[in-house]
Amino acid sequence: MEIHVVLIGFLLSHANLVLADFTYEGLHGPQHWGKDYDECVGKHQSPINIEEHIVKNISLPKLELLELDSQRDFYIENNGHTVMLKINSTKRPSIIGGPLGSHEYVFEQLHFHWGANDHEGSEDLINNHSFAMELHVVFYKKTYKSLQEAIHHSDGLTVLAYFFEASDDDNHNYASIIDSLPDIEAVGSSTSLRNQHVMEEMLLPNPSVLQDYFTYNGSLTTPPCSEVVTWIDFKEPLRLSHNQIAAFRNVHSPDGKLLHNFRPIQPLEDRVVYHNIPLPEDNSHNADGSGQSRLHPSFPFALGAVLFTTHHGMCAYCINFLSVFR
Ligand SMILES: *[C@@H]1O[C@H](CO)[C@@H](O)[C@H](O)[C@H]1NC(C)=O
Ligand SMILES: *[C@@H]1O[C@H](CO)[C@@H](O)[C@H](O)[C@H]1NC(C)=O
Ligand SMILES: *[C@@H]1O[C@H](CO)[C@@H](O)[C@H](O)[C@H]1NC(C)=O
Ligand SMILES: *[C@@H]1O[C@H](CO)[C@@H](O)[C@H](O)[C@H]1NC(C)=O
Numbered sequence: 577m578e579i580h581v582v583l584i585g586f587l588l589s590h591a592n593l594v595l596a597d598f599t600y601e602g603l604h605g606p607q608h609w610g611k612d613y614d615e616c617v618g619k620h621q622s623p624i625n626i627e628e629h630i631v632k633n634i635s636l637p638k639l640e641l642l643e644l645d646s647q648r649d650f651y652i653e654n655n656g657h658t659v660m661l662k663i664n665s666t667k668r669p670s671i672i673g674g675p676l677g678s679h680e681y682v683f684e685q686l687h688f689h690w691g692a693n694d695h696e697g698s699e700d701l702i703n704n705h706s707f708a709m710e711l712h713v714v715f716y717k718k719t720y721k722s723l724q725e726a727i728h729h730s731d732g733l734t735v736l737a738y739f740f741e742a743s744d745d746d747n748h749n750y751a752s753i754i755d756s757l758p759d760i761e762a763v764g765s766s767t768s769l770r771n772q773h774v775m776e777e778m779l780l781p782n783p784s785v786l787q788d789y790f791t792y793n794g795s796l797t798t799p800p801c802s803e804v805v806t807w808i809d810f811k812e813p814l815r816l817s818h819n820q821i822a823a824f825r826n827v828h829s830p831d832g833k834l835l836h837n838f839r840p841i842q843p844l845e846d847r848v849v850y851h852n853i854p855l856p857e858d859n860s861h862n863a864d865g866s867g868q869s870r871l872h873p874s875f876p877f878a879l880g881a882v883l884f885t886t887h888h889g890m891c892a893y894c895i896n897f898l899s900v901f902r
Pocket of ligand 1: 633853
Protein backbone atom coordinates (compact mmCIF):
# COMPACT_ATOMS: atom_id res chain seq x y z
CA MET A 577 0.00 0.00 0.00
CA GLU A 578 2.65 2.45 1.07
CA ILE A 579 4.64 1.55 -2.02
CA HIS A 580 1.68 2.41 -4.24
CA VAL A 581 1.19 5.77 -2.55
CA VAL A 582 4.85 6.63 -3.00
CA LEU A 583 4.79 5.48 -6.61
CA ILE A 584 1.73 7.54 -7.49
CA GLY A 585 3.26 10.56 -5.79
CA PHE A 586 6.40 10.07 -7.81
CA LEU A 587 4.50 9.73 -11.08
CA LEU A 588 2.46 12.86 -10.40
CA SER A 589 5.46 14.98 -9.52
CA HIS A 590 7.39 13.69 -12.54
CA ALA A 591 4.52 13.48 -15.01
CA ASN A 592 6.78 14.32 -17.94
CA LEU A 593 9.03 11.39 -17.08
CA VAL A 594 6.32 8.91 -17.98
CA LEU A 595 4.84 10.79 -20.93
CA ALA A 596 7.83 10.46 -23.21
CA ASP A 597 10.72 8.09 -23.24
CA PHE A 598 14.04 9.15 -24.72
CA THR A 599 16.49 7.43 -27.00
CA TYR A 600 19.95 8.14 -28.43
CA GLU A 601 18.85 8.30 -32.07
CA GLY A 602 15.74 8.97 -34.15
CA LEU A 603 12.65 10.97 -33.22
CA HIS A 604 13.33 10.86 -29.49
CA GLY A 605 17.11 11.33 -29.83
CA PRO A 606 19.17 14.03 -28.06
CA GLN A 607 18.28 16.77 -30.60
CA HIS A 608 14.62 16.35 -29.65
CA TRP A 609 14.84 15.94 -25.88
CA GLY A 610 14.03 19.64 -25.39
CA LYS A 611 10.52 19.17 -26.84
CA ASP A 612 9.48 16.96 -23.95
CA TYR A 613 11.90 18.20 -21.31
CA ASP A 614 12.34 21.99 -21.01
CA GLU A 615 15.53 21.79 -19.01
CA CYS A 616 17.38 19.94 -21.80
CA VAL A 617 17.72 23.25 -23.67
CA GLY A 618 19.07 25.12 -20.62
CA LYS A 619 22.33 27.09 -20.52
CA HIS A 620 24.24 24.91 -18.05
CA GLN A 621 23.92 21.51 -19.67
CA SER A 622 26.21 18.49 -19.65
CA PRO A 623 28.25 16.99 -21.14
CA ILE A 624 30.87 19.55 -22.23
CA ASN A 625 34.28 19.60 -23.84
CA ILE A 626 36.87 20.42 -21.15
CA GLU A 627 39.68 22.49 -22.70
CA GLU A 628 42.71 22.12 -20.45
CA HIS A 629 44.22 25.43 -21.55
CA ILE A 630 41.24 27.41 -20.19
CA VAL A 631 40.51 25.58 -16.94
CA LYS A 632 41.28 27.40 -13.67
CA ASN A 633 43.61 25.73 -11.19
CA ILE A 634 42.28 25.46 -7.65
CA SER A 635 43.26 23.51 -4.52
CA LEU A 636 40.19 22.12 -2.82
CA PRO A 637 39.88 20.15 0.44
CA LYS A 638 40.61 16.44 0.12
CA LEU A 639 37.82 14.48 -1.59
CA GLU A 640 36.84 11.46 0.50
CA LEU A 641 34.71 8.43 -0.29
CA LEU A 642 33.22 7.04 2.92
CA GLU A 643 31.95 3.56 3.80
CA LEU A 644 32.78 2.05 0.42
CA ASP A 645 33.64 -1.36 1.85
CA SER A 646 30.73 -2.09 4.20
CA GLN A 647 28.92 -5.39 3.65
CA ARG A 648 25.92 -5.02 1.41
CA ASP A 649 24.12 -6.58 -1.55
CA PHE A 650 24.12 -4.99 -4.96
CA TYR A 651 22.00 -5.52 -7.98
CA ILE A 652 22.61 -4.51 -11.55
CA GLU A 653 19.83 -3.74 -14.01
CA ASN A 654 19.25 -2.88 -17.66
CA ASN A 655 16.83 0.07 -17.73
CA GLY A 656 16.85 0.32 -21.52
CA HIS A 657 19.22 3.33 -21.48
CA THR A 658 22.20 1.95 -19.57
CA VAL A 659 23.48 -0.67 -17.17
CA MET A 660 22.94 0.52 -13.60
CA LEU A 661 24.26 -0.75 -10.27
CA LYS A 662 22.27 -0.11 -7.11
CA ILE A 663 22.47 -1.10 -3.45
CA ASN A 664 19.77 -2.98 -1.56
CA SER A 665 20.96 -1.92 1.87
CA THR A 666 19.93 1.42 3.35
CA LYS A 667 23.50 1.86 4.61
CA ARG A 668 25.19 3.50 1.64
CA PRO A 669 28.57 4.94 0.76
CA SER A 670 28.87 8.72 0.68
CA ILE A 671 31.25 11.45 -0.43
CA ILE A 672 32.51 14.64 1.18
CA GLY A 673 35.19 17.27 0.54
CA GLY A 674 36.52 18.68 -2.73
CA PRO A 675 33.99 21.09 -4.27
CA LEU A 676 31.33 19.72 -1.88
CA GLY A 677 33.14 21.08 1.19
CA SER A 678 31.60 19.79 4.39
CA HIS A 679 28.33 18.74 2.72
CA GLU A 680 27.82 15.00 2.58
CA TYR A 681 26.33 13.37 -0.53
CA VAL A 682 24.87 9.85 -0.45
CA PHE A 683 25.34 7.17 -3.12
CA GLU A 684 22.28 6.46 -5.26
CA GLN A 685 23.47 4.47 -8.30
CA LEU A 686 26.26 4.10 -10.83
CA HIS A 687 25.94 3.52 -14.56
CA PHE A 688 27.91 3.53 -17.81
CA HIS A 689 28.04 5.34 -21.14
CA TRP A 690 29.66 3.73 -24.19
CA GLY A 691 29.94 4.00 -27.96
CA ALA A 692 29.69 1.94 -31.13
CA ASN A 693 33.51 1.60 -31.22
CA ASP A 694 36.48 2.27 -28.92
CA HIS A 695 36.99 5.81 -30.32
CA GLU A 696 33.78 7.21 -28.85
CA GLY A 697 31.59 6.62 -25.84
CA SER A 698 32.44 9.19 -23.18
CA GLU A 699 30.06 12.10 -22.59
CA ASP A 700 32.45 14.82 -21.40
CA LEU A 701 35.48 15.23 -23.68
CA ILE A 702 38.94 16.46 -22.67
CA ASN A 703 40.66 18.63 -25.30
CA ASN A 704 38.13 17.25 -27.80
CA HIS A 705 39.22 13.72 -26.96
CA SER A 706 36.45 11.18 -26.63
CA PHE A 707 37.15 8.19 -24.39
CA ALA A 708 35.84 4.68 -25.04
CA MET A 709 33.57 4.69 -21.98
CA GLU A 710 32.55 6.76 -18.99
CA LEU A 711 31.31 5.65 -15.58
CA HIS A 712 28.97 7.95 -13.63
CA VAL A 713 28.61 7.52 -9.88
CA VAL A 714 25.55 9.48 -8.73
CA PHE A 715 25.17 10.91 -5.20
CA TYR A 716 22.42 13.14 -3.74
CA LYS A 717 22.88 15.72 -1.01
CA LYS A 718 22.11 14.04 2.29
CA THR A 719 20.00 16.92 3.60
CA TYR A 720 17.50 16.37 0.75
CA LYS A 721 16.98 12.74 1.86
CA SER A 722 16.30 11.31 -1.62
CA LEU A 723 17.33 11.66 -5.24
CA GLN A 724 13.77 12.60 -6.19
CA GLU A 725 13.84 15.57 -3.81
CA ALA A 726 17.44 16.52 -4.58
CA ILE A 727 16.85 17.07 -8.31
CA HIS A 728 14.73 20.10 -7.42
CA HIS A 729 17.72 21.92 -5.86
CA SER A 730 20.68 23.49 -7.67
CA ASP A 731 23.15 21.80 -5.30
CA GLY A 732 21.18 18.54 -5.23
CA LEU A 733 23.54 16.07 -6.89
CA THR A 734 27.17 15.31 -7.45
CA VAL A 735 28.39 12.84 -10.07
CA LEU A 736 31.84 11.28 -10.17
CA ALA A 737 32.95 10.61 -13.74
CA TYR A 738 35.65 8.07 -14.57
CA PHE A 739 36.93 7.82 -18.15
CA PHE A 740 38.11 4.57 -19.77
CA GLU A 741 40.60 3.92 -22.53
CA ALA A 742 40.60 0.61 -24.40
CA SER A 743 43.55 -1.70 -23.86
CA ASP A 744 44.50 -5.31 -24.60
CA ASP A 745 44.35 -6.47 -20.98
CA ASP A 746 41.28 -7.17 -18.89
CA ASN A 747 40.77 -4.94 -15.86
CA HIS A 748 39.92 -7.38 -13.07
CA ASN A 749 38.42 -4.65 -10.89
CA TYR A 750 35.53 -4.59 -13.36
CA ALA A 751 35.26 -8.35 -13.93
CA SER A 752 32.30 -8.99 -11.63
CA ILE A 753 30.13 -6.30 -13.19
CA ILE A 754 31.10 -7.23 -16.76
CA ASP A 755 30.60 -10.95 -16.09
CA SER A 756 27.00 -10.20 -15.13
CA LEU A 757 26.20 -8.32 -18.38
CA PRO A 758 25.08 -11.45 -20.33
CA ASP A 759 22.35 -11.93 -17.67
CA ILE A 760 20.85 -8.48 -18.23
CA GLU A 761 20.84 -8.10 -22.00
CA ALA A 762 17.03 -7.86 -22.01
CA VAL A 763 15.45 -4.49 -21.16
CA GLY A 764 14.13 -4.50 -17.60
CA SER A 765 16.18 -7.49 -16.47
CA SER A 766 18.36 -7.44 -13.37
CA THR A 767 20.65 -9.71 -11.42
CA SER A 768 22.24 -9.54 -8.00
CA LEU A 769 25.93 -9.03 -7.47
CA ARG A 770 27.49 -10.70 -4.47
CA ASN A 771 30.97 -9.17 -4.67
CA GLN A 772 30.98 -6.91 -1.63
CA HIS A 773 34.14 -5.13 -2.69
CA VAL A 774 32.97 -4.22 -6.16
CA MET A 775 32.63 -0.51 -5.36
CA GLU A 776 36.04 -0.04 -3.81
CA GLU A 777 37.64 -2.05 -6.60
CA MET A 778 35.93 0.07 -9.24
CA LEU A 779 36.15 3.50 -7.63
CA LEU A 780 39.43 3.40 -5.72
CA PRO A 781 41.90 1.61 -7.98
CA ASN A 782 44.62 3.78 -6.44
CA PRO A 783 44.41 6.77 -4.13
CA SER A 784 46.12 9.29 -6.42
CA VAL A 785 43.32 9.11 -9.01
CA LEU A 786 40.87 10.63 -6.56
CA GLN A 787 42.49 14.08 -6.09
CA ASP A 788 43.27 14.86 -9.73
CA TYR A 789 39.99 16.02 -11.24
CA PHE A 790 38.12 18.69 -13.15
CA THR A 791 34.98 20.12 -11.59
CA TYR A 792 32.16 22.26 -12.98
CA ASN A 793 28.43 22.83 -12.55
CA GLY A 794 26.18 21.13 -15.07
CA SER A 795 23.21 18.88 -15.56
CA LEU A 796 22.01 15.32 -15.77
CA THR A 797 23.02 14.02 -19.23
CA THR A 798 19.67 12.31 -19.69
CA PRO A 799 16.14 13.75 -19.46
CA PRO A 800 14.97 15.60 -17.43
CA CYS A 801 18.47 17.21 -17.80
CA SER A 802 18.11 18.97 -14.43
CA GLU A 803 20.84 21.58 -13.86
CA VAL A 804 21.66 20.37 -10.37
CA VAL A 805 24.95 18.49 -10.76
CA THR A 806 28.39 19.28 -9.39
CA TRP A 807 30.53 17.27 -11.81
CA ILE A 808 33.81 15.74 -10.64
CA ASP A 809 35.70 14.26 -13.61
CA PHE A 810 38.85 12.30 -12.77
CA LYS A 811 41.59 13.24 -15.16
CA GLU A 812 43.50 9.96 -15.28
CA PRO A 813 41.58 7.44 -17.41
CA LEU A 814 41.19 3.83 -16.25
CA ARG A 815 41.56 0.93 -18.66
CA LEU A 816 39.23 -1.81 -19.86
CA SER A 817 40.03 -4.38 -22.53
CA HIS A 818 38.42 -4.17 -25.99
CA ASN A 819 36.43 -7.31 -25.12
CA GLN A 820 35.22 -5.89 -21.81
CA ILE A 821 33.98 -2.76 -23.56
CA ALA A 822 32.39 -4.81 -26.35
CA ALA A 823 30.34 -6.71 -23.75
CA PHE A 824 28.34 -3.52 -23.05
CA ARG A 825 27.30 -3.31 -26.73
CA ASN A 826 25.35 -6.57 -26.37
CA VAL A 827 22.99 -4.95 -23.89
CA HIS A 828 19.61 -4.15 -25.46
CA SER A 829 17.42 -1.06 -25.58
CA PRO A 830 13.75 -1.31 -26.65
CA ASP A 831 14.99 -0.77 -30.25
CA GLY A 832 17.60 -3.53 -30.36
CA LYS A 833 21.24 -3.56 -29.30
CA LEU A 834 22.21 -0.43 -27.37
CA LEU A 835 25.34 0.35 -29.38
CA HIS A 836 25.86 3.86 -28.03
CA ASN A 837 24.35 5.91 -25.22
CA PHE A 838 26.29 9.16 -24.92
CA ARG A 839 24.79 12.63 -25.29
CA PRO A 840 26.64 15.08 -27.61
CA ILE A 841 28.54 17.95 -25.92
CA GLN A 842 26.66 21.11 -24.95
CA PRO A 843 27.85 24.76 -24.97
CA LEU A 844 29.95 25.84 -21.97
CA GLU A 845 28.32 29.32 -22.00
CA ASP A 846 29.42 31.39 -18.97
CA ARG A 847 30.74 28.50 -16.89
CA VAL A 848 34.20 28.02 -15.46
CA VAL A 849 35.80 24.57 -15.24
CA TYR A 850 38.27 24.07 -12.39
CA HIS A 851 41.19 21.67 -12.19
CA ASN A 852 41.98 20.52 -8.66
CA ILE A 853 45.70 20.67 -7.94
CA PRO A 854 46.27 18.62 -4.76
CA LEU A 855 48.16 20.52 -2.07
CA PRO A 856 51.83 19.51 -1.74
CA GLU A 857 51.25 17.44 1.42
CA ASP A 858 48.73 15.28 -0.43
CA ASN A 859 51.17 14.83 -3.29
CA SER A 860 53.87 13.48 -1.02
CA HIS A 861 51.45 10.92 0.46
CA ASN A 862 50.32 9.80 -2.92
CA ALA A 863 53.80 9.62 -4.37
CA ASP A 864 55.02 6.77 -2.19
CA GLY A 865 51.58 5.15 -2.11
CA SER A 866 51.94 4.13 1.52
CA GLY A 867 49.61 6.70 3.02
CA GLN A 868 51.50 6.21 6.29
CA SER A 869 52.72 9.76 6.63
CA ARG A 870 49.22 11.18 6.66
CA LEU A 871 48.23 9.14 9.69
CA HIS A 872 47.21 10.78 12.88
CA PRO A 873 49.67 9.70 15.57
CA SER A 874 47.02 8.14 17.80
CA PHE A 875 47.92 4.52 18.56
CA PRO A 876 44.85 2.43 17.57
CA PHE A 877 44.51 4.49 14.48
CA ALA A 878 48.08 3.86 13.32
CA LEU A 879 48.02 0.20 14.34
CA GLY A 880 44.84 -0.37 12.37
CA ALA A 881 46.39 1.17 9.31
CA VAL A 882 49.49 -1.00 9.58
CA LEU A 883 47.42 -4.17 9.85
CA PHE A 884 45.28 -3.03 7.01
CA THR A 885 48.24 -2.27 4.78
CA THR A 886 49.75 -5.66 5.54
CA HIS A 887 46.59 -7.51 4.63
CA HIS A 888 46.13 -5.81 1.33
CA GLY A 889 49.74 -5.28 0.40
CA MET A 890 48.92 -1.71 -0.55
CA CYS A 891 46.95 1.17 0.77
CA ALA A 892 44.38 1.71 -1.94
CA TYR A 893 41.69 1.61 0.72
CA CYS A 894 43.32 3.94 3.21
CA ILE A 895 41.21 6.96 2.36
CA ASN A 896 38.11 4.96 3.07
CA PHE A 897 39.66 3.21 6.03
CA LEU A 898 40.66 6.45 7.73
CA SER A 899 37.12 7.71 7.52
CA VAL A 900 35.91 4.85 9.70
CA PHE A 901 37.86 6.30 12.59
CA ARG A 902 36.71 9.89 12.28
C1 LIG B 1 47.77 24.56 -13.52
O1 LIG B 1 48.33 23.37 -13.04
C2 LIG B 1 48.97 22.61 -14.05
C3 LIG B 1 49.35 21.25 -13.45
O2 LIG B 1 49.99 21.41 -12.20
C4 LIG B 1 50.18 23.40 -14.55
O3 LIG B 1 50.84 22.65 -15.57
C5 LIG B 1 49.68 24.72 -15.12
O4 LIG B 1 50.78 25.52 -15.51
C6 LIG B 1 48.85 25.46 -14.09
N1 LIG B 1 48.24 26.60 -14.73
C7 LIG B 1 48.30 27.83 -14.20
C8 LIG B 1 47.59 28.90 -14.96
O5 LIG B 1 48.88 28.07 -13.15
C1 LIG C 1 17.76 -6.33 -4.16
O1 LIG C 1 16.72 -5.54 -4.72
C2 LIG C 1 16.30 -5.98 -6.00
C3 LIG C 1 15.34 -4.95 -6.59
O2 LIG C 1 14.36 -4.57 -5.66
C4 LIG C 1 15.69 -7.39 -5.88
O3 LIG C 1 15.30 -7.84 -7.16
C5 LIG C 1 16.76 -8.32 -5.31
O4 LIG C 1 16.20 -9.59 -5.09
C6 LIG C 1 17.31 -7.78 -4.00
N1 LIG C 1 18.43 -8.61 -3.60
C7 LIG C 1 18.64 -8.97 -2.34
C8 LIG C 1 19.82 -9.84 -2.09
O5 LIG C 1 17.93 -8.59 -1.42
C1 LIG D 1 38.68 21.46 -30.00
O1 LIG D 1 37.89 21.67 -31.17
C2 LIG D 1 37.51 23.02 -31.37
C3 LIG D 1 36.57 23.09 -32.55
O2 LIG D 1 37.08 22.35 -33.63
C4 LIG D 1 38.77 23.87 -31.58
O3 LIG D 1 38.42 25.23 -31.73
C5 LIG D 1 39.68 23.71 -30.35
O4 LIG D 1 40.89 24.40 -30.54
C6 LIG D 1 39.97 22.25 -30.09
N1 LIG D 1 40.71 22.14 -28.83
C7 LIG D 1 41.84 21.45 -28.67
C8 LIG D 1 42.46 21.46 -27.33
O5 LIG D 1 42.35 20.83 -29.61
C1 LIG E 1 27.97 25.56 -8.45
O1 LIG E 1 26.67 25.54 -7.92
C2 LIG E 1 26.65 25.64 -6.50
C3 LIG E 1 25.24 25.40 -6.04
O2 LIG E 1 24.33 26.18 -6.73
C4 LIG E 1 27.22 27.00 -6.10
O3 LIG E 1 27.22 27.13 -4.71
C5 LIG E 1 28.65 27.09 -6.62
O4 LIG E 1 29.18 28.37 -6.36
C6 LIG E 1 28.70 26.84 -8.12
N1 LIG E 1 30.09 26.70 -8.52
C7 LIG E 1 30.56 27.27 -9.59
C8 LIG E 1 31.98 26.98 -9.88
O5 LIG E 1 29.90 27.98 -10.33
